Amino acid sequence: MGTMDVSIGETKAPPREERVVNDLSIQIATVNGSGSQSANTVLLRSIFQMGIPVSGKSLFPSNIAGLPTWFTIRASRHGYIARRKEIDFLVAMNPETAAEDVMSLEAGASIVYDEKLNLGRLRDDVIYYPVPFDTLVVPICPNAKLRKLVRSMIYDGVLAKLLGIPMEEIRTALEKQFKNKPSAVDLNFKAAQIGYEYTEKNLPQRSRFYLDRIDLTRGKIIIDGNSAAALGAVFAGMTVCTWYPITPSSSLAEALTRYVKRFRIDAKSSKATFAIVQAEDELAAIGMAIGAGWAGARSMTATSGPGISLMSEFAGLGYYTEVPVVIFDIQRVGPSTGLPTRTAQGDILKNAFLSHGDTKHLMLIPSSVEECFTMAIEAFDLAEEFQTPVFVMSDLDLGMNNWMSDPFPYPDKPLNRGKVLTSKDLERLGGFERYRDVDGDGIGYRTLPGTRHPKAAYFARGSGHNEKAAYSERPEDYVNNMDRLNRKFETARQRVPAPVFQEADSSEIGVVAYGTTHWAIVESIDQLKEEYDLWISYCRVRAFPFSQQVFDFIRRHQRIYVVEQNRDAQMFRLLRMEVSTEDVRKLRSIRHYKGIPIDARTVTDEIVAQESPK
Amino acid sequence: MATTTVPSPRKKVNRIGLGPSDYKGGRSTLCAGCGHNSISERIIEACFEMGIEPYRVAKLSGIGCSSKSPAYFLGSSHGFNSVHGRMPAIATGTILANRNLIALGVSGDGDTASIGIGQFVHLMRRNLPMIYIIEDNGCYGLTKGQFSATADLGSKLKTGVINDLPPIDTCALAIMLGATYVGRSFSGDKRQLLALLKGALGHRGTVMLDVISPCVTFNDHEGSTKSYSYVQDHDAPLGEVSFVPFFEDITVDYDPGTTTEIRLHDGSHLLLKKLDVDYDPTNKMDALRLLTESHDKGEILTGLLYLDAERPNFIDMLNIVDVPLATLPESMVRPPRQALDEIMEELK
Ligand SMILES: Cc1ncc(C[n+]2csc(CCOP(=O)(O)OP(=O)(O)O)c2C)c(N)n1
Ligand code: SF4
Ligand SMILES: [Mg+2]
Numbered sequence: 001m002g003t004m005d006v007s008i009g010e011t012k013a014p015p016r017e018e019r020v021v022n023d024l025s026i027q028i029a030t031v032n033g034s035g036s037q038s039a040n041t042v043l044l045r046s047i048f049q050m051g052i053p054v055s056g057k058s059l060f061p062s063n064i065a066g067l068p069t070w071f072t073i074r075a076s077r078h079g080y081i082a083r084r085k086e087i088d089f090l091v092a093m094n095p096e097t098a099a100e101d102v103m104s105l106e107a108g109a110s111i112v113y114d115e116k117l118n119l120g121r122l123r124d125d126v127i128y129y130p131v132p133f134d135t136l137v138v139p140i141c142p143n144a145k146l147r148k149l150v151r152s153m154i155y156d157g158v159l160a161k162l163l164g165i166p167m168e169e170i171r172t173a174l175e176k177q178f179k180n181k182p183s184a185v186d187l188n189f190k191a192a193q194i195g196y197e198y199t200e201k202n203l204p205q206r207s208r209f210y211l212d213r214i215d216l217t218r219g220k221i222i223i224d225g226n227s228a229a230a231l232g233a234v235f236a237g238m239t240v241c242t243w244y245p246i247t248p249s250s251s252l253a254e255a256l257t258r259y260v261k262r263f264r265i266d267a268k269s270s271k272a273t274f275a276i277v278q279a280e281d282e283l284a285a286i287g288m289a290i291g292a293g294w295a296g297a298r299s300m301t302a303t304s305g306p307g308i309s310l311m312s313e314f315a316g317l318g319y320y321t322e323v324p325v326v327i328f329d330i331q332r333v334g335p336s337t338g339l340p341t342r343t344a345q346g347d348i349l350k351n352a353f354l355s356h357g358d359t360k361h362l363m364l365i366p367s368s369v370e371e372c373f374t375m376a377i378e379a380f381d382l383a384e385e386f387q388t389p390v391f392v393m394s395d396l397d398l399g400m401n402n403w404m405s406d407p408f409p410y411p412d413k414p415l416n417r418g419k420v421l422t423s424k425d426l427e428r429l430g431g432f433e434r435y436r437d438v439d440g441d442g443i444g445y446r447t448l449p450g451t452r453h454p455k456a457a458y459f460a461r462g463s464g465h466n467e468k469a470a471y472s473e474r475p476e477d478y479v480n481n482m483d484r485l486n487r488k489f490e491t492a493r494q495r496v497p498a499p500v501f502q503e504a505d506s507s508e509i510g511v512v513a514y515g516t517t518h519w520a521i522v523e524s525i526d527q528l529k530e531e532y533d534l535w536i537s538y539c540r541v542r543a544f545p546f547s548q549q550v551f552d553f554i555r556r557h558q559r560i561y562v563v564e565q566n567r568d569a570q571m572f573r574l575l576r577m578e579v580s581t582e583d584v585r586k587l588r589s590i591r592h593y594k595g596i597p598i599d600a601r602t603v604t605d606e607i608v609a610q611e612s613p614k
Numbered sequence: 615m616a617t618t619t620v621p622s623p624r625k626k627v628n629r630i631g632l633g634p635s636d637y638k639g640g641r642s643t644l645c646a647g648c649g650h651n652s653i654s655e656r657i658i659e660a661c662f663e664m665g666i667e668p669y670r671v672a673k674l675s676g677i678g679c680s681s682k683s684p685a686y687f688l689g690s691s692h693g694f695n696s697v698h699g700r701m702p703a704i705a706t707g708t709i710l711a712n713r714n715l716i717a718l719g720v721s722g723d724g725d726t727a728s729i730g731i732g733q734f735v736h737l738m739r740r741n742l743p744m745i746y747i748i749e750d751n752g753c754y755g756l757t758k759g760q761f762s763a764t765a766d767l768g769s770k771l772k773t774g775v776i777n778d779l780p781p782i783d784t785c786a787l788a789i790m791l792g793a794t795y796v797g798r799s800f801s802g803d804k805r806q807l808l809a810l811l812k813g814a815l816g817h818r819g820t821v822m823l824d825v826i827s828p829c830v831t832f833n834d835h836e837g838s839t840k841s842y843s844y845v846q847d848h849d850a851p852l853g854e855v856s857f858v859p860f861f862e863d864i865t866v867d868y869d870p871g872t873t874t875e876i877r878l879h880d881g882s883h884l885l886l887k888k889l890d891v892d893y894d895p896t897n898k899m900d901a902l903r904l905l906t907e908s909h910d911k912g913e914i915l916t917g918l919l920y921l922d923a924e925r926p927n928f929i930d931m932l933n934i935v936d937v938p939l940a941t942l943p944e945s946m947v948r949p950p951r952q953a954l955d956e957i958m959e960e961l962k
Contacts, residue, residue, distance in 0.1 A: 221961035235954060237947030239939040240710045242703075259957075263949040271935040273946050275710040280736040284703040287696070287733070291707025294694055295672065295715070296940025298947070299707065313697050321694070407958035410951045415944050448940055449672040449692035450712050456669060459685055461695040470640075471685065 022052050022077035024209040025084045028091040029101045032061055032069045035149030038177055040071040043156050045173035046165050047075050051215045055081035057401045059596055060341050068097045082519035083597040088209050091155045110207040112158050129203045131158055136198060140190045153188045157195025163211045221407050225398035228369040229328055230255035232376025233300060234263055237415050240299040241276045242288035247341055248396040249330040252302040282307035286314040293325040296448035298380050302328040305347050306335055315389055316355025321460040324383035328392045330399040333595050342595030343396035345515055348570040351391045352544055362492055363391045363544040367518040373408045384418035386492050397516045397597045419445045423453040431455040434469040442488030489545060496543035499550050504535035510557035514541040517563050523600035532608055546578055554583050561607055563590040565598050629665040637662045639687040649801035649827030650680050650749045654687045660811035664859055672708050672715045676701040678722035679756045680749035699730025702737035705744050712938035713929045717744035724754045727763035727782045738791035738820055740928040745814045745821040748784055751829035752840035759832030770837030784824045785919055786905050794819035794922040800845050801827040812857040816882035819927045850908050852893055852917030856885040895921045
């Protein structure tokens, strides 16, 4: 490989002049609360209906109305759904950011904008499509209040004309969006049509980008990760959910509430087979979930970083009292008013060891909406099998954005309720010792409160107890208990979801990534192959503790790039703690921490830079 | 001469055939003379006399000397000694998972009125069916005697430090926020405390009992308002509380003119024998007024302060199935394949 002089983040994709079909990105810049959300969803759906793989990401501020919001849509016949750095079409609707939005584009990009923003003179290497939104909206929407909301639909019509989206797809998508409101469908469709007609008459298509019907989305669904995780919980037989509102996890609990009302009301009694409680804070949310887990419910909570901080003491108690509970952590940036509505993979290290003293926890890390569903189910099984808190490490990008997916598979295994002794078992056994390692896997047998047997009861408390759950501060008892907990963790190593590999034939270079970073990696691997003839093997880590296969992967390769979305290289550090001494030096780190989802180009550039002789 | 068999003394058993020792727990490791130990004894008596099945009780606590005490009663009931100030959350989860349990929570004044005040107030609002006992010594026993938020203004620590902040009245708070059975008592008043506890076991809503329970090691000296001698001198009983369980006939040895009879959810009766005030425990305003007045007089008002046998409890409000959520079979908690298919179809 020749020397390269690249500085990260500034390389441009190779120039393309030919007509580009089904491969573009659109960015819509609006103001929060302006009704652009449904216009954006309709646009996304229309492209999806054309059979073109598509993804949408919302970059929104932490307020309800008035601050800038961006929505990016990426259509890709290759099926790439990571965020793309380069924008091909900008829809500039926000006066405050318009100039900056335009200046950040690459040469050759197209801009649909509100005519009165006067953007046409900012630069001359881009294509302008001015649209008089305010003039167009008046005749179709006499109601001034509604106008603000309907106005956004006009750009859907403009883009439909420019890109080649058939208007009937817009109509179908609108019908999906406004299911039971035909008048809303009509009004919005009219707005789209006005945009379409205006473009037809006034704005000839001058850019290279087109959309054309293909057949790559048949049978697929579109869903956000939080709804998917909620569905997982429903089919995992979740019985108690206690939570406290926080973006980006609230929509998980809210989706759950909708689904259980629909699917989990007992037909005979019309009563609920679940309890969902909005607690007073996260301390209470996790406490309730642990109380419920102790008493035998399949219990869960959903939160994000700030909530996790508050849950820390209880997480340790859950670990030591050995109570099953599932904690969905939809990771986001920063504390309090950090960037609360921006994505990150920032809780990896914290959750691995959450609490004080010696604690370590099981973490499952979904990359896709389908894994949000399947891992939610696995999490409940693992929590009960291992009698311990299990963290499901989603993030804002996965949780709150809409993703295309194959339909979710119905669970093929019955619920695994773990080692629970009933009164019948106790009758037979004559008693039990709660924290005794009878089976050699580190997992004891438990009884639930309410078990009708004089020997059923035990007293749950922190780490100071012997095998019989009696209070003890004897060093031997403490060590015995700590070592058993370690055995339990080792047993879990091979029971948690195994890593997924994508291996190149003979490669020195390996990439380790996890969660939503995955989507940038698969695209970057192709870029590296096509543009630089670099062949990369990839190990997608799906859980902590790491399975043996992760260590084997590292052993097989010479240089390992750990790619993640946080500043402090959290997974990199966690791996360094766990891999053998001779493998530690192989590990290298690539981080992306801008509050926006990682893109492939960043990874490609960084690997190329690190691989180039200095 | 005919031989006579001497009948062995009949073992004292309750209506479910258990003896008092079946309600005992481990040996207490609290200081001898600690008020908390007397409360444990009353809990044992109340459960024995009421014929409570120990397997149905879940003992819950936070952290403190008081919170350790569940290990010293009802040894064949499950127990959870959780974290400081968070027993309400543990209790809530436990009852959500298994509505058939009798949740018996023990907390301290530090555990409740300081670190745990947030969870405490929300628990009271919800009217979760449980018994919440504060073993109130006005100090932090376990961390060696610092003031708690129930310490009275002007009361003195052993070290001479004087408390200059007003106390939180946990009973007034509980009444205001929605608890439905609120009382105050004294660990040394066997009769009153036993009656209050027995009544509590028949109630299905939040029972909040603040029991003054002197800490003999750190807070039982002159200048302390939670000492044995102070409470004995300043106890102003509201009335005499008697309790008749649902399985016994109501006796008539109360003078009807001075007795109020209250029927609890399970059919038990509380008899309140009035002393000097014409007190109606179902009147919120009266309860709060009396609490304030006696506080101003330096008196500790004891007895059943407030009772509302009507307000629906949290479990009723959630409309949960009658059987415990914890043990629902898979067929009731995992929707069928066709439900998933239906959702997938909608998402296409
Ligand atoms: C989070 C936390 N902070 C502080 C402590 C230390 N601590 C243990 S017991 C206690 C006070 C207990 O007082 P109280 O609830 O009144 O119980 P008592 O010992 O008086 O019965 C404190 C502060 C703790 N265990 N956990
Ligand atoms: S220190 Fe006080 S509260 Fe603790 S056990 Fe001793 S007397 Fe009781
Ligand atoms: Mg105390």
